[in-house]
Amino acid sequence: MRSAQETVSTPFITLAGVRSGFRLALPILPGSVVFALGFGAAAAEKGLTFLDTFLYQTIVFAGASQFVSLELWSDPMPLATALTMAAVVFVVNSRMMLMGAALRPWLGSVPAHQIYPVLAIMTDPSWLIALRYNREGGNDWGIFLGASIAMYVTWAVTWIPGYLAASAVPDPRLFGLDLIMPVFFTTLLVPIYRERSDLFPWVVAGIVAVSVQMLFEGYWFVLAGGLAGAIAGAFAPRRAPAEAAIAPVKDGEA
Amino acid sequence: MMDGLLTDGALVAIGLMLATTLVARMAGFFILGRVTITPRVRRGLEALPGAVIISTIVPIALREGLPAILALAVTAALMKLLKRDVVAVVAGLATVALMRQAGF
Numbered sequence: 471m472r473s474a475q476e477t478v479s480t481p482f483i484t485l486a487g488v489r490s491g492f493r494l495a496l497p498i499l500p501g502s503v504v505f506a507l508g509f510g511a512a513a514a515e516k517g518l519t520f521l522d523t524f525l526y527q528t529i530v531f532a533g534a535s536q537f538v539s540l541e542l543w544s545d546p547m548p549l550a551t552a553l554t555m556a557a558v559v560f561v562v563n564s565r566m567m568l569m570g571a572a573l574r575p576w577l578g579s580v581p582a583h584q585i586y587p588v589l590a591i592m593t594d595p596s597w598l599i600a601l602r603y604n605r606e607g608g609n610d611w612g613i614f615l616g617a618s619i620a621m622y623v624t625w626a627v628t629w630i631p632g633y634l635a636a637s638a639v640p641d642p643r644l645f646g647l648d649l650i651m652p653v654f655f656t657t658l659l660v661p662i663y664r665e666r667s668d669l670f671p672w673v674v675a676g677i678v679a680v681s682v683q684m685l686f687e688g689y690w691f692v693l694a695g696g697l698a699g700a701i702a703g704a705f706a707p708r709r710a711p712a713e714a715a716i717a718p719v720k721d722g723e724a
Numbered sequence: 725m726m727d728g729l730l731t732d733g734a735l736v737a738i739g740l741m742l743a744t745t746l747v748a749r750m751a752g753f754f755i756l757g758r759v760t761i762t763p764r765v766r767r768g769l770e771a772l773p774g775a776v777i778i779s780t781i782v783p784i785a786l787r788e789g790l791p792a793i794l795a796l797a798v799t800a801a802l803m804k805l806l807k808r809d810v811v812a813v814v815a816g817l818a819t820v821a822l823m824r825q826a827g828f
Contacts, residue, residue, distance in 0.1 A: 568776065598773055676778045701768060
């Protein structure tokens, strides 16, 4: 069983893993490019300098939160505004705390100086790619690094044409590219599904996310839905065999 | 507009945003290293990827309406049948684009 294997084998990293992580991220990159172009264009219109925008992209490196905080940008920048922007960024990115938590059982034994730099450039797609790979039995965390690098490099570079030619940036809606994130996520959801008991946390997550989105402003719905789904998964009744499979494995075996 | 290299205060704002982003990215991993991961916690964490995906896509699908819902259904079906993510993504996007062209 998967759980048993996770418990006993130490994660490792190879160059081949990094490469295949990069490759697994390719389907989402067109979407990242379009959003980066859009951010470049929006930043130019807001009056950000080239260097402002470059630092925004490469240091904050968190798509949705950048768009939301950019709305608050002002020149000059009072400290109160800067603090508000940072708070907004935290709210939009709060779901990442759940994402990081979910990596712990797999990657907890990787040395801190290796894993935290990768966490620093974690994105939703790279996280999902890595966890899906691990769920299928993989243990090479180069997958996580490779997918993260693919996202980072794309985001760090492809905003530039958008910034330089702000008015010429095409509407992402034209090719449905504004929806590439949910579409890509769907391809990752399908292989995660194993048995009917998986559906219970998903239904709970969906109901909570939709309710929170309707009731509250802002981006709380992903955090709320994710948390509700995790709690549902933790307390849902499970069939016994999965539990029994962990028990016989002792330290040093396998 | 572009009269300087950097906007006044830009570094402060970007630095503060970096700080909160790093906390969001690292805190969950850090905290889970300091509490015992019981089987129950582990099951909760295992349910997280699916729960986060659902929490992201369902509100978007409902907001965007029929083209998005159909696109996600097409993507899921192709992924199930062919197990090729690129094909499923392209077909999903094509579904959105065509539906919108058709006036939905």
